[in-house]
Amino acid sequence: MxxxxxxxxxxxxxxxxxxxxxxxxxxxxxxxxxxxxxxxxxxxxxxxxxxxxxxxxxxxxxxxxxxxxxxxxxSVGGTHTPYRQSERKEIYRSYAMQLVESGNAYYAFDTAHQLEQQRKNAEEKKETFSYGSATRMKLNNSLALSVDEVKELLSKNVAYAIRLKIPENETITFTDLIRGVVSFDSNLVDDKVLLKSDGMPTYHxxxxxxxxxxxxxxxxxxxxxxxxxxxxxxxxxxxxxxxxxxxxxxxxxxxKPDGKGKLSKRDGDRLGFPVFPLEWKDPSTGEVSSGYRESGYYPEAFVNMLAMLGWNPGTAQEIFNMNELIAAFSLDHVHKAGARFDLEKTKWYNTQWMLRQPNEAIAKRIKPMVATRTGISADDVRLSDNYLTACVALLKPRVQFEKEMPEKGIYLFKAPSEFDQTVISKKWKTEFISFFKMLSDEFMTLQDWSSQLAEQTFKTTAEKNNIKPGEVLQLFRVFVSGQAQGVDLFPMIQLLGKDEVIKRLETALKFV
RNA sequence: GGCCCGUUCGUCUAGGGGUUAGGACAUCUCCCUUUCACGGAGGAAACACGAGUUCGAUUCUCGUACGGGCUACCA
The missing domain is CATH 3.40.50.620 (HUPs)
Incomplete structure (x- = not known):
């Protein structure tokens, strides 16, 4: 079965x-x-x-x-409680004793200090000390000591560990699901401690x-x-x-992405990226290590990235949700070699997952950030779901993380107080002043307000002034948003609303 | 040092005795866009080395090199 x-x-x-x-x-x-x-x-x-x-x-x-x-x-219980090994302490002892009784394990009375001495001695001879078949009979254990000596030590409650007695001259072979057949020479395996002198078992x-x-x-x-x-x-x-x-x-x-060795906890933020899923504050030092969650990653993106580091589906598919991962997963597509972590690709996964988020959902999440960043009141239209969702639609292709949106699109929420001087000094001509004044007036007269209408008005006004739209477009952007680059211009104009655009334009013209 | 595991573009990887060695990230070029991105098209970029097996090895075997892991009464 x-x-x-x-x-x-x-x-x-x-x-x-x-x-x-x-x-x-x-x-x-x-x-x-x-x-x-x-x-x-x-x-x-x-x-x-x-x-x-x-x-x-x-x-x-x-x-x-x-x-x-x-x-x-x-955390959830189950039929095999307890699930914390410290609470299962007594269970392990009986298994250890079973091994002692069957002659496959033994009492070792060596102290930490004695073992340290052994290691030091071996090192001086440029050797490595190993507690095993070659050395065990010269050490302080129930195999080397007489039965009476052992009895006495035990009756005096001398601290002991229980060690596994590894057999001599045997090849131990097993099949690993990822690596296939792996074999070892038993003479090179040491007598692992099974039960420590504090009564706790070892991992083994x-x-x-x-x-x-x-x-x-x-x-x-x-x-x-x-x-x-x-x-x-x-x-x-x-x-x-x-x-x-x-x-x-x-x-x-x-x-590690930089060079040598396996990724470890101690890498912390040293390499410029989180090594932990969630932020962690060390209880003794108070030191905080960043987490993927707090850095703005979606769990889906984090998991997707991890799944692909060392495993592949055998197809070209790269984006997987959990159910798709379950369906596609197989141990025989796990790669054998270690995988170097790649931050750039991790960011890419996050961007892919962001692009798949509904705009409304992102809008809800960035709302508090926008509120704190701008200080606008909760009942302001710019904090409404509709307005924020429209902002998200505009901003989405321009960021990798949704948390970048409030800052990246700050001009969607606040009139600019500074204007990109590079653009102004490069493009501004005094004769443009009449164009922008006329543009403002033309906007004023519009009954409807839309991206198309604003764009049309912009073009015709430029023509009336004998200006190519391209000459003033960038200036227009800077006057309205303060920045040289940003979301699609006329959709932004539509979103901001006629009054706001006119107001910003007039403010800006005072600066040039 | 010893033992074990591994080695395909810079990175993650597909493939596997006969392929123009495929994809993705990053990078470069062009297109789209009178911005920046997104998107689209294209480019550059890899089988560690040496033997052996074979008609033929990137693929199988062995060796070497290199990388990683382990070598605690830690997990």
Whole structure:
């Protein structure tokens, strides 16, 4: 019988989730949804030293913002509670003891200091210390010590860790869903700690116990876990759970755009772009890191961009909403090599998504920004839905982010107080004054007011003055908007209204 | 250093024994627009290198180089 597909995202609450983590979550979620399965959120808080308050909530909020829904997990509950590893502490011990009893794990009494010494000694000999088959019999553990010695240490409550006993001379092979067959020489795998001396499990033990108990079918995680995969395979084997072992898929890493290395939390804003989905304020330092949300990105654009970084649909389609991503997603179209993050393309995705937003919706969202920027009162027509929607239509092709609109189109809300001097000094001739005065008068006499009518009037007035429209058009724009460039001129004239245009024109003429 | 993974335009990528090696972002040119954008058309731009297999390798194999990851009682 085919098991129900279940994937999980299992972050450690050591700070805000960065975009690489979001991508891992996204792929795991897409895979689950594609296969009509479940997606779980489990919190791996087994390292008490690295716990950061607020991080767990941040993770939940970030996933929510991205539209990644959680079927089971820390925020929503489920049939496999609890979903926070610190609350499952006792469960792991019994599995660790089972491994000790079957001879596949052992007590290690070495102190942190002793291990540090070992590393230092090895380093002096230009070697690397590894706690494994080659060294374990010379160390302070239940394999090297006599039964009585071990008993005594245990009875005296001497702190110990439990380590996995990696076999000698074995090739450990498994099939990764993305990379195919991968194999390792067991002699090069170290005896990983399973249970720490504080009683908490390490990732290695905890994720396996939980994946098993939570009936995870596909463990999708970053490539940084590939080197410890052989130890994980062995743990499943020694626990007699090989049949229940999930399929592993190791995702390529997200790389820094500038050069070297994987994208990390610590990159913060150093590279000139957010690495986090949402803004984060460090609770201890108060330092604020920017987020995509606060920078004006749509979650759809952010998710779309992440999905395409390392995965492709096999078609030329680039813009995907969530449902389309689910329909198109497949692990075998995940690229093997790491993907370098590209800010320009990310902005392009946002622009594409902005172009697809209804004007009315954007109008509603920019309304408060326009109000604060201009100080115009709430009942002013320029803050009406109709007026703002018309502004959005005009501004849309000229910005990448909707939040740019209030500033970019400031002249749609406020008469200019300054005029682009470059245009004026280049184009202005004193004899134009009569043209603009006549234009103002002609406008005044118009019964109707429209883009076409204004344009027609502009042209005929120019002709009457023996002026080519092109000579004064740019000046007209500057007089009305203050700026040399902007939205389509006559539609803007129509939108501003006859009285406003005349008023602006007259004000401007006093300046030249 | 050791182990593992990887390598197609600047970037994200498609492709895969015989192709004019395709698309997107960015870039350049032109058109549209009497502005700036949007849009449209076009250009430049890539199979890391060396062997082997083969009639034929960018594609398969091996090696080298380069890149990345891991090498904690962190995840």
């Amino acid at each position: 085919q098991r129900r597909i279940r994937t999980r995202f299992a972050p450690s609450p050591t700070g805000p989730l960065h975009m690489g983590g979001v991508r891992t979550a996204l792929y795991a979620w897409l895979f689950a949804k594609k296969n009509a399965g479940d997606f779980l959120l489990r919190i791996e808080d087994t390292d008490q030293n690295r716990f950061v308050p607020g991080a767990e909530q941040y993770i939940i909020d970030a996933l929510h913002w991205c539209g990644i829904t959680i079927d089971e997990g820390v 033990l905890a994720h396996i116990v939980d994946d098993y108990l939570m009936e995870i079918t596909h463990a999708i995680r970053g490539e940084e876990w590939l080197p410890s995969a052989p130890a994980h395979i062995l743990i499943y084997r020694y626990l007699g759970l090989t049949a229940q072992m999930p399929h592993y898929a190791h995702l390529p890493l997200l790389l």
